[in-house]
Amino acid sequence: MPAASTRVPQQERSRATQARLLEATVECLVEHGWSGTTTTVVAARAGVSRGAQLHHYPTKAALVTAAVTHLTERRAVELRTEAAALPAGPRRLDRVVDLLAAAFTGPLFVAALELWVAARTDAELRGALVPLEARVGREMHRLTVELLGVDERRPGVREAVQATLDLLRGLGVANLLSDDSARRAALLHTWKRQLAALLTPDAGPPTPGSVRPH
Template sequence: MTTAPTRTPQGERTRAMRARLLEAAVECLVERGFSGTSTTLVSERAGVSRGAQLHHFPTKNDLVLAAVEHLTEVRGAELRAAAARLPSGPRRTRAVLTMLEDHFTSPVFTAALELWVAARTDPALQAAVGPLEQRVGRDAHRLTVTALGADESQPGVRELVQATLDLVRGLGLATTISDDARRRRRILDQWARTLDAALDPGRHAEKEGTT
């Protein structure tokens, strides 16, 4: 007796195909940049027929805008997962900076960077990228506040957290030109000490006394 093969529901197949297209779009953005990404290249990489790709994403901008939304979800999920793995104890601040460093030097960030640059001269893309980046920024800020145990009701703390994100993002941008990991490590080591001294002076003094 033979068993008839189980058919995957159409809706599930469609979701899987769209996911492959979006993942392929992100990979192309990382490897080839925005200008080198085409709908034909994405459909080939995703293993999806050209007709099926055009049905869901008729133009390159349609595809890229959907990829922007997808990137937003991926970046948020990656940061939340990394935050859940942070250690406790005296090295936590440095671990938070390492978490942010990994995020801002990841392929996902590189793909987002390509979209930022392209959006500068593309009003439709800018209209989509801007609000999503603001959402990513707010989420990253809240997560960093929680991870650091920072009290934003204290004067200057909110600005210090934002400076942390700006610093690590800037180091990530620099990495796209040349990866000077040693220099980046020294800067983040010093910034961790700065954060500890500002956010918890008593604990920082105690740590310094034991070194």
């Protein structure tokens, strides 16, 4: 009994330590970029010893990919929770796109972008990141289908969903360089109308002049 009673708190402490390290990693990536995010800096920010950090994540690549995995899973849960409160009907699509657009401008996206750029010249990071990004991409696609409530077996639906994610990712990158909120809002407004037409059964393509930004 004593061994069992002490094992649970130890496991809880271990999970808490890992969570602090993962949160601190993303914060460091956002604030300092890839080059400034060292394992020493992360451990100090998380308030854990270097030994504890190395025990859980022996390399920088292992640490950052674990952080992205952890926060991606958490963000997916948050998106589902937020989407559950959205109204049904035609306005739901607009709100879902807004939720997804926000996901491509938050801290997790900024941290992931730092890793994408760094992976171009870092073979170890690239080896860890490529399969992770493939999995995250598939999960984000499935989540978008789920939130929109569409049938991916219908022709064109898969492509419309992926085009939405690609557009939002591109707008997220552009948002890092300039705050052109009016242009961004106009593009999103136009795409929402296009997407609604693409996802509505037998609606056909939107007619010229039927879609215009605010």
